[in-house]
Amino acid sequence: MSNTNLNTPLTSSQQLQLRSLQAVWHPCTQMKHHETFPLVPIVSGKGVWLYDAEGRQYLDAISSWWVNLFGHANPDINAAIRDQLEKIEHVMLAGLTHEPVVLLSERLKKIAPGSLGHCFYASDGASAIEIALKMSFHYWQLCGQPRKINFISLQNDYHGETLGALSVTDVAIFRETYAPLLRPCTHVPTPDWRYAETGESPEDYAIRAAAALEVYLAENHAQTAALILEPLVQGAMGMGMYHPVYLQRAREICDQYQVHLIADEIAVGFGRTGTLFACNQAGITPDFLCLSKGLSGGYLPLSVVMTTDAIFQAFYTDKAAHAFLHSHSHTGNALACRAALATLDIFEQDQVIDGNKVKAAYLNKMAEPLSAHSKVRHFRNCGMIWAFEVETDDPDFAAKCFQAGLSQGLLLRPLGKTIYFMPPYVINEQEMNLLVDGTLHVLDRL
Numbered sequence: 001m002s003n004t005n006l007n008t009p010l011t012s013s014q015q016l017q018l019r020s021l022q023a024v025w026h027p028c029t030q031m032k033h034h035e036t037f038p039l040v041p042i043v044s045g046k047g048v049w050l051y052d053a054e055g056r057q058y059l060d061a062i063s064s065w066w067v068n069l070f071g072h073a074n075p076d077i078n079a080a081i082r083d084q085l086e087k088i089e090h091v092m093l094a095g096l097t098h099e100p101v102v103l104l105s106e107r108l109k110k111i112a113p114g115s116l117g118h119c120f121y122a123s124d125g126a127s128a129i130e131i132a133l134k135m136s137f138h139y140w141q142l143c144g145q146p147r148k149i150n151f152i153s154l155q156n157d158y159h160g161e162t163l164g165a166l167s168v169t170d171v172a173i174f175r176e177t178y179a180p181l182l183r184p185c186t187h188v189p190t191p192d193w194r195y196a197e198t199g200e201s202p203e204d205y206a207i208r209a210a211a212a213l214e215v216y217l218a219e220n221h222a223q224t225a226a227l228i229l230e231p232l233v234q235g236a237m238g239m240g241m242y243h244p245v246y247l248q249r250a251r252e253i254c255d256q257y258q259v260h261l262i263a264d265e266i267a268v269g270f271g272r273t274g275t276l277f278a279c280n281q282a283g284i285t286p287d288f289l290c291l292s293k294g295l296s297g298g299y300l301p302l303s304v305v306m307t308t309d310a311i312f313q314a315f316y317t318d319k320a321a322h323a324f325l326h327s328h329s330h331t332g333n334a335l336a337c338r339a340a341l342a343t344l345d346i347f348e349q350d351q352v353i354d355g356n357k358v359k360a361a362y363l364n365k366m367a368e369p370l371s372a373h374s375k376v377r378h379f380r381n382c383g384m385i386w387a388f389e390v391e392t393d394d395p396d397f398a399a400k401c402f403q404a405g406l407s408q409g410l411l412l413r414p415l416g417k418t419i420y421f422m423p424p425y426v427i428n429e430q431e432m433n434l435l436v437d438g439t440l441h442v443l444d445r446l
Contacts, residue, residue: 047426066272069343070297126160148225186220207246261288274360375443377389407445412439
């Protein structure tokens with residue numbers, strides 16, 4: 001970024017942009033691109049809105065990378081964090097404990113699918129994936145099945161960018177550079193209904209994809225520790241959506257062949273798919289449930305892996321080497337746990353899931369002109385997630401769409417040619433109208 005007029009002082013926004021470019025290495029970013037596309041310096045937020053240093057506002061249509069559930073500067077979550085600050089901000093969880101982490105674990109145990117009664121905490125989604133993979137591997141070693149060391153995931157799945165999580169991720173742009181560092185992983189066909197043949201229903205295609213999973217495990221189950229998947233919505237590869245029957249069949253097949261099922265609900269948990277957890281729509285319980293992002297309402301880094309008593313008991317012996325030897329410095333951080341407890345309180349007190357159904361129906365109605373747009377393909381919705389592809393040959397579409405969105409007061413961050421909405425749950429009808437109208441202007445402009 002350069003100041004084109006040396007006699008003109010930099011604005012507050014320009015100063016913050018320049019300082020950031022000089023000192024901050026931003027994630028998932030080719031830094032040189034910011035010579036052309038300036039950073040957006042955010043100084044405050046309220047509800048669904050973000051405000052820059054010049055007072056411009058942007059509707060956070062993607063919940064700041066899918067984390068924010070109840071709006072920025074939510075007064076209830078703010079109050080919970082302030083209260084906890086006066087007690088204890090953090091204490092190590094090895095050999096010690098504290099009330100917020102115990103209360104949160106008890107609450108999660110009550111609301112999680114099935115009998116997931118043991119919570120292991122970390123700070124972010126990728127770390128939760130690492131924990132689940134290691135727990136599954138270690139479990140089979142303790143149970144006398146040392147050959148079960150491999151993992152399988154779905155085609156197009158994304159699970160994070162640390163080495164273990166990246167090994168089970170099927171997104172080429174993230175994997176290719178680091179391929180020599182990664183463990184091999186088999187990716188079975190995705191149930192994403194966009195891959196269905198003409199005339200094939202989403203349910204029929206999901207059943208066909210599950211049949212391919214069964215064929216693979218029939219031959220390779222003795223070497224397979226776990227199947228990991230994103231339930232119902234595959235996020236980073238364009239919000240691919242699929243029928244819950246796949247989850248039902250996957251659970252049956254994994255049970256048949258003694259393979260763990262790891263549900264990565266980091267992005268889709270806490271109401272994003274229309275139920276509290278995506279697994280609820282299939283009526284299944286995974287062996288491991290990974291949660292993050294919305295767990296703390298998007299406020300603070302926090303993740304958790306929930307698992308069954310049977311898996312927990314395999315580690316519960318007198319031998320120190322049988323313990324799950326994994327740790328994070330900020331495991332079960334007290335401030336983050338209080339934010340999470342406040343988030344769960346809002347779900348209970350405000351009947352959020354029912355309210356979201358009304359909001360989803362309204363946005364779907366308002367989005368009919370968008371779904372009918374001549375450049376839009378595969379308009380789809382699952383709970384509080386919307387997505388569609390844009391027919392374009394422009395290789396810079398995503399960056400241009402992001403910039404065009406800002407000009408309409410919208411924070412959009414397309415995944416390739418896929419535009420998606422994943423707004424905070426506090427969005428109201430007027431704001432939904434602005435979101436749809438602004439996106440239509442973006443499409444027309446591009």
